[in-house]
């Protein structure tokens with residue numbers, strides 16, 4: 001093999017949740033690579049293991065078996081503090097429910113990942129302002145989450161995900177709580193990020209959202225049932 005290792009590599013990854021009464025196999029023997037600059041949709045019905053998979057790629061959880069590699073490095077056995085550090089430097093999260101801190105204004109929310117990275121206050125503010133500008137929210141920097149619409153909150157959440165220049169953005173149903181028009185605006189923002197070379201993994205159960213991505217991985221009962229390039233993007237013809 002030549003060249004750089006894949007950005008993310010899952011090798012025969014399984015994750016079992018053990019409760020008092022039973023063991024649930026949420027992800028079973030899943031393998032795939034994600035290259036730099038790829039935009040991948042993860043689809044599958046509710047309960048098929050999408051979030052469990054994302055939590056492992058995002059270093060929030062460890063596999064029960066198999067290995068997760070980030071830039072060729074096996075990250076499963078790293079100590080928790082090193083994993084947290086790596087997570088804040090390398091992964092940007094976007095959730096369906098935005099997950100902004102209610103007591104912080106937009107600017108402070110976006111600055112937060114840089115606090116964890118130990119970036120100095122002045123620099124933090126500048127970089128957070130840049131990211132708010134990039135998502136069209138600089139004019140709302142002093143607003144608190146409850147003073148913002150859902151679409152605006154998601155823009156701020158995307159700015160927060162971007163602020164530490166992560167290697168990969170993981171988005172779990174990023175348009176799931178938005179009306180279709182606002183959702184389309186958010187997807188257009190992801191288009192811009194993708195065009196700029198950002199690696200993106202987006203969980204969705206909406207086929208029209210997945211169609212914006214160049215590749216779709218479909219899960220069922222914790223296993224991959226399809227992993228395909230999307231025809232309309234594979235031949236270089238842009239979607240509408």
Ligand SMILES: Nc1ncnc2c1ncn2[C@@H]1O[C@H](COP(=O)(O)OP(=O)(O)O)[C@@H](O)[C@H]1O
Pocket residue numbers: 017018019024025026044045046047048049050051052053
């Ligand atoms: N913390 C947990 N404890 C026990 N079972 C869980 C836990 N989290 C998820 N599961 C189970 O694992 C399976 C996959 O869940 P999840 O990854 O959330 O699926 P999806 O995101 O595709 O809806 C489901 O059967 C779910 O009930």
Ligand SMILES: [Mg+2]
Pocket residue numbers: 050051052
């Ligand atoms: Mg889920």
